[in-house]
Amino acid sequence: MDVYGLRGPLQAIAEEMAVSEEEEAEGDEEAFVVVRKRPVTSDPAASSDMYCSDCGTPTHSGQHTHHRVVPLPDAVILNICVCMYVLYVCASVCVCVLQENFGRQEQNLEQHYSDVLQTLAQRNSENSTSLQDQKKQKLEALYGQLLACGSLLDTGKELIENAQELHRCTNRNEEVELKVGVSMEFTTPPVDLTVVKQMMESINVVPAPSAPVMNPQVVNSATTSSLRVCWSLFSDDTVDFYQLYCPVYMTVPSPPIIRLQECLSCLEAALVRWDSGNTNPVESYTLELSEADTHSSVTESIVAIPTCECLVQLQPWKRYVIHIRAVNIGGASERSPPITISSTGTFFPLLKETAHPSLSVSPDGFTMFYLDEDLPISEMVFSDSNFSSCVAVLGDLIPIRGQHYWEVEVDEWAEYRVGVAYEDTQRTSYLGANATSWCMRHIRTPSRHKYEFLHNGWSADVRITVQPLQIGVFLDYERGILSFYNAHLHQHLHTFTCCFHHYVLPCFALDKPGALTLQTGLTTPKYITHP
Amino acid sequence: MALTQVSSNKCCGGYQKVFEHDSSELKCKMKFGIYLPPKAESGKCPVFYWLSGLTCTEQNFITKAGSQQAASEHGIIIVAPDTSPRGCNIEGEDESWDFGTGAGFYVDATQDPWKTNYRMYSYVTEELPRLINSNFPADPEKMSVSGHSMGGHGALICALKNPGKYKAYDATVLAASYSGPELDILIDQGRDDQFLSSSQLLPDNLISACSEKKIPVVFRLQQGYDHSYYFVFSFINDHIKHHAKYLNA
Numbered sequence: 001m002d003v004y005g006l007r008g009p010l011q012a013i014a015e016e017m018a019v020s021e022e023e024e025a026e027g028d029e030e031a032f033v034v035v036r037k038r039p040v041t042s043d044p045a046a047s048s049d050m051y052c053s054d055c056g057t058p059t060h061s062g063q064h065t066h067h068r069v070v071p072l073p074d075a076v077i078l079n080i081c082v083c084m085y086v087l088y089v090c091a092s093v094c095v096c097v098l099q100e101n102f103g104r105q106e107q108n109l110e111q112h113y114s115d116v117l118q119t120l121a122q123r124n125s126e127n128s129t130s131l132q133d134q135k136k137q138k139l140e141a142l143y144g145q146l147l148a149c150g151s152l153l154d155t156g157k158e159l160i161e162n163a164q165e166l167h168r169c170t171n172r173n174e175e176v177e178l179k180v181g182v183s184m185e186f187t188t189p190p191v192d193l194t195v196v197k198q199m200m201e202s203i204n205v206v207p208a209p210s211a212p213v214m215n216p217q218v219v220n221s222a223t224t225s226s227l228r229v230c231w232s233l234f235s236d237d238t239v240d241f242y243q244l245y246c247p248v249y250m251t252v253p254s255p256p257i258i259r260l261q262e263c264l265s266c267l268e269a270a271l272v273r274w275d276s277g278n279t280n281p282v283e284s285y286t287l288e289l290s291e292a293d294t295h296s297s298v299t300e301s302i303v304a305i306p307t308c309e310c311l312v313q314l315q316p317w318k319r320y321v322i323h324i325r326a327v328n329i330g331g332a333s334e335r336s337p338p339i340t341i342s343s344t345g346t347f348f349p350l351l352k353e354t355a356h357p358s359l360s361v362s363p364d365g366f367t368m369f370y371l372d373e374d375l376p377i378s379e380m381v382f383s384d385s386n387f388s389s390c391v392a393v394l395g396d397l398i399p400i401r402g403q404h405y406w407e408v409e410v411d412e413w414a415e416y417r418v419g420v421a422y423e424d425t426q427r428t429s430y431l432g433a434n435a436t437s438w439c440m441r442h443i444r445t446p447s448r449h450k451y452e453f454l455h456n457g458w459s460a461d462v463r464i465t466v467q468p469l470q471i472g473v474f475l476d477y478e479r480g481i482l483s484f485y486n487a488h489l490h491q492h493l494h495t496f497t498c499c500f501h502h503y504v505l506p507c508f509a510l511d512k513p514g515a516l517t518l519q520t521g522l523t524t525p526k527y528i529t530h531p
Numbered sequence: 532m533a534l535t536q537v538s539s540n541k542c543c544g545g546y547q548k549v550f551e552h553d554s555s556e557l558k559c560k561m562k563f564g565i566y567l568p569p570k571a572e573s574g575k576c577p578v579f580y581w582l583s584g585l586t587c588t589e590q591n592f593i594t595k596a597g598s599q600q601a602a603s604e605h606g607i608i609i610v611a612p613d614t615s616p617r618g619c620n621i622e623g624e625d626e627s628w629d630f631g632t633g634a635g636f637y638v639d640a641t642q643d644p645w646k647t648n649y650r651m652y653s654y655v656t657e658e659l660p661r662l663i664n665s666n667f668p669a670d671p672e673k674m675s676v677s678g679h680s681m682g683g684h685g686a687l688i689c690a691l692k693n694p695g696k697y698k699a700y701d702a703t704v705l706a707a708s709y710s711g712p713e714l715d716i717l718i719d720q721g722r723d724d725q726f727l728s729s730s731q732l733l734p735d736n737l738i739s740a741c742s743e744k745k746i747p748v749v750f751r752l753q754q755g756y757d758h759s760y761y762f763v764f765s766f767i768n769d770h771i772k773h774h775a776k777y778l779n780a
Contacts, residue, residue, distance in 0.1 A: 448742070460751065461722070461751065461753075461754065462749060462750065462751050462752070463738050463748070463749070463750035463751075463752070464748070464749055464750075465738055465742040465745070465746060465747060465749075465750070466741075466742070466745050466746070466747040466748075486747065489715065489747045490776075491715050492749065492773065492776070493749055494749075526780070527776050527780065
């Protein structure tokens with residue numbers, strides 16, 4: 001910005017000041033006092049017509065009689081005072097602009113010089129590396145020479161001996177010439193400093209523009225493959241182009257992946273679990289829920305889910321389609337592939353991580369096998385979560401205190417335990433043997449099938465004449481009951497009455513090698529719900 | 532077939548009544564207790580026939596078993612007949628506690644002098660249901676039978692000899708051979724029952740017979756209970772619920 005450019009606005013300011021100052025109260029500068037007084041008094045004798053050079057102030061004729069007083073025409077007075085003020089304003093504006101420009105220049109220069117220094121340092125290190133290499137080569141050559149010298153010395157010694165011999169015979173002189181074969185001069189590679197020179201010269205060309213100010217990323221301003229980046233700059237900078245580095249901006253995340261096999265449901269709720277599927281940071285997830293049969297758009301969204309699972313309340317007897325989106329500052333991802341959940345029964349798979357090492361669980365998570373060949377104890381891997389004595393596994397029941405029903409299919413030779421247990425039931429203990437598990441047990445004796453309904457190591461004495469091969473298990477938290485049925489016959493076998501203070505998980509065990517299949521997602525039969 | 536009301540008491544929202552009538556099968560006056568649940572005031576209800584044990588009258592069950600609460604809840608009519616003809620002046624009918632009066636065994640006698648009056652099987656399976664269905668808001672399609680001791684045996688006989696007639700059955704004792712629609716039999720047996728320990732009851736025979744015939748029975752041996760009505764009172768709710776499952780299906 002040049003001073004001439006300021007002229008126009010400054011004049012305007014000066015004129016404005018000249019007018020407004022007239023209305024101001026009596027000021028501290030005498031020049032203004034004079035200006036102000038002029039229109040007030042029409043008496044020419046009263047106006048300042050002289051200038052006292054001793055006091056440095058305009059005055060009236062007749063005053064400052066002992067000072068050096070010179071006459072002062074009105075127009076001059078006016079011009080002086082206007083000019084003084086204009087200069088004052090002008091100077092202060094200039095100082096501001098200069099200060100700002102200096103600051104920026106200083107910053108640019110600093111940047112530039114640090115670049116130059118960096119380049120120089122780089123060149124220096126390049127040169128010194130080549131010199132080091134030369135030095136090494138020369139040293140190696142010298143070493144070779146030294147060895148050669150050693151052998152020459154030997155030769156010399158022989159020669160001397162020969163010479164002495166010859167000397168005895170004849171008085172002939174022989175010269176031995178030794179020469180160092182390595183040049184003692186280093187060749188200094190020419191240093192190309194043109195770049196540095198250019199850099200030095202470029203300092204005084206057009207000042208580098210000020211750094212633009214990056215605006216923070218605006219919410220929902222990105223897609224998976226694009227970003228909107230905004231910045232601001234000083235209007236008087238000349239800019240050819242911008243270079244964009246944007247580590248702080250994020251594209252929207254990829255859609256999460258729903259873990260279909262680990263999603264649970266019952267009449268009143270569903271527990272949806274998913275994988276982030278993102279390396280980009282995800283701030284939260286949004287779950288979108290719509291009824292499958294209505295073809296409506298989203299009926300409900302749950303936002304700001306911090307983790308990769310969500311328990312969502314449902315209406316019974318409906319089908320829902322659920323999508324998940326991942327959200328970060330850039331916006332929300334595409335919808336994940338959908339999952340359809342029916343709130344018609346309780347759906348859950350087996351919890352493989354709780355299975356005894358001898359137990360294998362089918363890939364679909366619904367059948368468990370206890371194979372005939374026993375693993376040696378040394379090959380069994382135990383953790384805190386799996387059963388270590390009882391060949392058992394838990395089911396992943398949704399934590400909802402409602403009614404749940406599932407069925408277990410067994411063959412007539414299977415010796416099993418099915419029931420429920422608290423999540424923290426002792427993994428070293430047998431199901432039904434403690435206060436934290438309730439189960440029906442089938443044992444084959446040579447003469448008959450024996451059934452036990454075990455809790456805390458005690459069983460009711462019950463005889464069952466028809467062997468149940470499809471066992472219905474009904475859990476009702478509200479009434480505090482756990483009932484067992486022969487599902488084929490709709491026959492009630494036994495009911496435990498207990499207030500389950502914590503959430504329970506279904507449990508299954510095989511006491512002898514065999515298989516057991518779980519059926520979930522079934523509607524509770526009417527003969528159980530409406531007795 | 533005129534019914535005479537002997538008593539009526541409000542109970543659990545409904546009414547516990549006793550009626551007397553002239554029985555055509557038994558040729559004598561017979562009494563029976565009937566509980567009408569609140570639901571019977573507005574519609575037809577299934578009927579649960581209770582057959583009592585030796586020496587009992589229609590009074591024992593209705594005063595001691597506490598069945599009205601569950602019957603009220605499930606909307607079931609309970610009919611409790613007497614256990615034998617009375618006042619027939621047959622020689623020797625009052626001599627023994629387990630034969631004659633109070634010991635009809637729910638069978639039709641085939642020999643004189645008993646065969647005229649002692650037709651309890653026909654009475655409980657034919658005459659009484661007819662009487663109930665025509666005089667009370669009873670659903671004739673839905674009936675079930677249960678009993679205690681001799682009555683339990685009677686209930687089993689009724690059920691097994693009349694395939695499809697009764698929806699649900701249970702008893703406390705005895706064996707059977709059966710072919711017909713699927714049954715669902717619930718039996719409770721007190722473990723300290725004096726008749727069990729004296730081998731007068733043979734539940735193992737019943738269980739093995741039922742196992743062989745694939746008749747579904749759940750037999751529960753209840754620790755510490757004896758043969759008394761305290762035992763009946765303790766488990767009557769389970770049994771009414773068991774019946775309700777079929778009667779209200």
